[in-house]
Amino acid sequence: MAKKKQNNFFSNLNYSRKMEVAGILIMAVAGLLLLSIASYNPTDYAVVKSLNSSSIFQIDQGPALRISNWLGMLGAYISYTLVHTLFGYTSIIIPIIIASLGWFVFRQNDLGELGWPAAYGLWVMVLASTIFGWFYNRFEAYSMSWSGNSGIYVAGILENILGLGSIILLLVLMFVSLLILADRDLQKTFEVIQSWKSDWKSKREQKRKEKNRKKEEKKREKEERAVIQQRQKADAAMKKEEKQKQSEKNGEPASIDDIVERSQKEDEEREARRKKESAELEKKPPRAILEKKPEETVDEEDDDVEISVYVGEGDEEASDKELDRLNKSKAKEVPVIKYKFPGIDLLTSPPNEGNEVDLEEIKENKRIILDKLKRHKIEILGINAIVGPTVTLYELEPAPDVKISKIESYANDLKMATAAHGLRIIAPIPGRSAVGIEVPNSSRETVFIKSVINTKKFVETDYELPVAFGKTIENEVFMIDLTRMPHLLIAGATGSGKSVGINTIITCLLYKCHPDDLKFVMIDPKKIELSLYRNIQNHYLAVLPGSDEPIVTDTTRAMETLESVTKEMDERYDLLKMAMVRDIKSYNEKYDTGELDDELGHRHLPYIVVVIDELADLMMTAGKQIEEPIARLAQLARAIGIHLVVATQRPSVNVITGTIKANFPARIAYQVASKVDSRTILDTGGADQLIGRGDMLFSNGGGMTRIQNAYVDTDEVERITSFIGSQKGFKKPFQLPVIEEENEGIPDPLDDIDDYFKEAAKIVVLHQQGSVSLLQRKLKIGYNRAGRIIDQLYNAGVVGPYQGSTARDVKIEDEEDLEEIFEELGV
Structure with missing residues (x-):
C-alpha cells in the first residue's frame, strides 16, 4: 500500500515538471520568433534561396554568412514567411500569443481562458495589416513590410468592392476593437x-x-x-x-493755498478726462486703423495738428495644411526621388499676444517732435504714425516754405529729446510729399519665421527662389525672388543678426524648392554657423568630388570650390548655347519635354545658391585672388541659375571692393558701427542708426526698405534638417566639376629667362624665402618683373606654388643643387 502511494506521488511530480519544461520551451520558441521578426531583412530570402546543402556546412565562408537575421538561415525563412508573405510586422502578435500560451502551460492555468485574448489578437493583427495595406496601395507611404502581401491583397479586394469607403470601414472596426479592449x-x-x-x-x-x-x-x-x-x-x-x-x-481775500488747491483740482479733472479717452481707445483692436484728434497738444497753437495712428493688419494667414498640400503636389511633379517637404509644424509658433499699440508713447513722441521743431521755427501741418514691429514711422507734412534740409539738420536734437537709440530721418520719403522720422518702439515685437512662411503671400507665390526676410513697418511680409536680384550682399556688425538672416534665407528656400531643383554651396570659414546643414548633404548640397566635408571651411578648398563653380558656369553656358535658349528656366523646360539629347551632354540644371558666411576672412587669407571668381560669378552667373549670397561683418573698402559692389545691386545692411561702414555697403547713411537684433535695411538700387528680420531658432533649423536628412535622398551630393591642375596659368617663361634669374635664385636660396617683395628690395626692380622671375623660379623647381599671402616654399637648400639647375637650363 505504501509503495502504491509513492508511485502516485512520483507520477504527479513528473506531470508537473513536464508542464513547466513544456511551458519554458514554448516561451523560448516565442522569443526566437520575436527575434526573427525584429531582425527581418528583405534581402535575406534571396540568399536563402541560393543556398545548397554543401554551403550550410562551410564554416568560415559561404553565402550563409551574408544573412543578417539574428536567427540565421532558419530565422530568415521564418521572418520572410511571417512578415513578407503573411501580415507584415503586425505578425509580432503571433509570438506574443505563443508566449502567453507558454506562460499558461508553465503556470498550469486553464487554457480555456486564453481563447478570447488569442482570437482578439489575431483579429487585430489581420485588421492592422489590412489598414497598412490600404495606405500602401493608395500612397506607398512606407515599406510593404508593415502590411505584408496578405494585408495588401485583402485591402485591394476591399477597395475594389467599397472604394474609399473601405478605409472608413477599417478605421471604424479598429476603433470598435480598441473600445472592446478597454471594456467588452x-x-x-x-x-x-x-x-x-x-x-x-x-x-x-x-x-x-x-x-x-x-x-x-x-x-x-x-x-x-x-x-x-x-x-x-x-x-x-x-x-x-x-x-x-x-x-x-468778512472782506478777507482768498488765500494762496486755496488758489493752488483749486488749480490742482482742475488739473486732476483734466487728467481724468484724458485717461478716460485713452482707455476708450485702448479697448479697440490693436491691429486696426486708429484715428483720433487729441485735445491736449504741445500748446494752444498746436491744437489743429492732427495725428493718425496706423497699424498694418499684416498678410492673410494660410491654413495649417495649405503649405503641406501645395508642396505635396509639387513633390509629385519631380519624380527623381521620393521627397516630402518639411511641414509647418516643425517651426515654433509665435505667442498669441499681438503687437499692442502704446498710444501714450505715440502721443508723447508726437508732442516732443512738434515742440522741438517749433522751437526752431519749423511749421508742421499734419503728422501720421505708422506702427511697426520694431519702429514707428512718424510722417510729417511740413509747411510749403520749410526747407527739408533744415529738418534733417536737427536729427541729433530730436534724438536727444526723445532719448531714443537709433532715430532715423528720411527726408523726404520716396514717393510721398512728407518727411519721415523713425523712432524705435519701447517694446519690440519678435517676428517669428512661422508667421512669415505660413502666409498666403508665401504659400501661393510663383517665385522660383522665394525668400521672405521678415516684416516691414506696415506689418507686411517682405518677400523677394532671388533669381531677380540676382545676387545678395549682406553686411553688419557682430551680433546684429547676419547669421539669423542667412538661416532665414536658407529656411525659406528649403520650404519651397525641391532637392532636384536647388543645390547649395556653403562656405563657412568660421566653421560653426552653417554646420547644422550637413544633415541635408545628399539632398541639397553641392561639393567637390572627393571632398570629405560637405561644408567648406578651409580657405584653400574655398578657392577650389569657387573656381569649380565658375567652371560649372562655363559648362552651363555651353549647354544653353547648344540648346539655343537664353536662361535656365527655358533650358529645363526644353529638357523636360525631351527636345534635348542626353548623349550630347544635356542634363537637368538645378539652381545653385552659393552662401559665403564671412567674406572678410577669405579676403584676409586668400587675398585678392578670391575676388576674381566671385566677380566672374556675379557678372555672368544670373542666366544659368547660379546666385551668390555673401555676408561679412567688416564692411570696409578692402573687403567690399568696387568690383564686388558693382555686381551686387541687392544689399542688406544690419546695424554697423559708423556712417562710413553704412556708406560702404549701402552708398548712403542709415545703417548706423539701426538698433540691432534683426533690424535691417534692404536696398535694390531704387530706395531702401526697413525690415524686421524673421527669427529662426537653432532648434528649428535642427528639426528641419533632421526631417530632411531622415528621408532617402540622392546616393551622393551634387558633384561640381573637377579643376585640372595647371601652372597657375603661367605661360612657360623659361623660353626667355630674365637677366636677374641667377642672382634672384641665389637670393631666394640664401634667405629661404620665395617672396616677390624680397626680390624687389634686393634687386631694386619693379613688382611685375619680380613676379615674372618668381614664376620662372617656380617652373625651374626652385620655389613652390603660390600660397596666397604667405611666401612660397623654397625647395633648394644649398648653392650646389642650384648650380645643377643652372647647368640644366644652360644659364
Missing part, C-alpha cells in the same frame, strides 16, 4: 466617456461661476470705496467753500 461592454464604455465629459463640463462651469463671483465682489467693494471717497471729498469741498464764503463776507 460598448454601452458601458460610452457611458464612462459621457460621465467624464459631463464631470469636466461641470467643473469648468463651477470654476467660471466662482471666478465671476469673485469679480463681482471686487467690483462691488471698489464701487463702495469710490462712493465713500466721493462723499468724503464732497463734504470736505462743502466745508472749504463755506469757509471761503465766510472769509469773503
